Amino acid sequence: MAVAESASPLLRINAVTKRFGGFVAVNNVSVDIRPGERFGLIGPNGSGKTTLINCISGAFRTEAGTVMFRGDDISRLPAHMRTRRGIARSFQIPRPFRSMTVAENLLVALDFTSLHGFASAVQRRDIVMSILMRTGLALKADVPTGNLSQVELRKMELARAMATHPKLLISDEAMAGLAGSEVDEVLDLLMKLASEDITIIMIEHIMQAVMRFSERVMCLDAGKIIAIGTPAEVMANKRVQEAYLGT
């Protein structure tokens, strides 16, 4: 524990606040994410999880507080610059590029984020295929995203995020609405990615998945942190049980 805390954080969220009009969706949240960590983020619907992710990824600007990534203040950077620095995300409601195939979705990421801009078409195709292989989508490479099933769409979002070569991957409820075996597929996939030296923040409602995946869990309620610690500690927390499990 002492060793981990002394290592400099990959991501430092420092007193971040986000308002919508008068409504405070994220309220003075501070947390450090360590390199290589598997971090679970839970909380009831509307507690501000997605909003916090939007502040990290740059979809929203924060009203107050800073977001530091690998030692740099990225609070003012537009989203695409944050992506290029190594923050990738999936969306709670999948947002594929609908006019493109699966492979083309990943090529967007290669074109705009990586060193592969100058790679030949064949090399780029190889990179795309290797990511699709790892995410179990190899057979769907040339399928338009409109023809994908729900679980395939979720995997495609993770694959596209992977194609940006992230150091931090944020998965926003990638398992919501999936059947039991599909949940395991996506969870295995995230575990595999985590073992490849990628730090992962996983937002999830499925408690089993959170417990299995996370080294540390944070619970939000009404925009505030109400508990943070090991999965067992957080589950045992009274306020978590009231706010979250009680519903």
Next chain:
Amino acid sequence: MKSKSTGVRFWIGAILFLAAMLAATQVIRNEYPFFAGYIILQFVVLAVAWSILGGYAGYVNFGTSAFFGMGVYTAVFLVKATGAPLAVQIAAAAGVGALLGFAVGLLTLRMQGIFFSIATIALTIIIETTVTNWRFVGGAAGIQIQRPPVTPPFDTYVQMLFFVQALLVVLAVAIARYIQRSWIGRGLQAIKDDELAAECTGVPTLRLKLLACVISGALMCAAGAPAAMYFQYADPSSAFNLNYSVSALAMSLIGGTAHWAGPVLGAILLGVTQQFLAVTISSEVNVLILGIMLVLFVVAAPEGLIGLIRKIGNWRAGRAT
């Protein structure tokens, strides 16, 4: 491999097209085909230019007439102030168009959907009003332009303008084709599909939209520059006529914006129709027919002619196997 050979084929096609246009000016004595042909080629440039922002990026621009009119008046200004030759007028218009595209883009591209479109209309009105009050280039009454002597090998000035517009067509199509096939095109397509997802995938959306707006604006302005010499006259209400905005949009969408050939097809189809109608009926009927065709296509073939052609191709391929 495949893309290299299609590149060769494209440029052979472009050279053959220009050679045919040049040959036509040397062989055909009658002026009328060039009068009509010039207008059609001008609309091809406008439609292709429009599709770079409006089609690839999905930002529906109603400001074509602002860019076109600025092209006309850049030429008018240069002719009046310095007597600059046609090539300089066009190059300067392209520069003005690029700057205007940059300025308009900065002002409007943070807006999305209908708000962007409305903003482009507003800007058109502002620009037209400004020129209307600019005495040096004739104000609201317009201005007569004297054509200089024609340059060989052309016999008449209209033939020369016709060929110049053909050159602009090749330039516009080459640029649109390059964009469509490059990382720029992929980025614009991502923006059109989902702007937030594009940003989060590393696409610098604002910069890319600005680039599209600059290129599109430069081409539209360039297309307008020769019109001063063509009509030998310019006035704000013709140069900034909303008809250019509506036509460029309709031609592009009717042709289909998924491929550079779409706006070309759309402009030829509608341009030729308009030329016949203008001769046989009236220009008001023109606009009506444009509107009806646009509605028909939006309802029945939202992907335009290009989409129809692809669908038929797929259907045939499906039946063959």
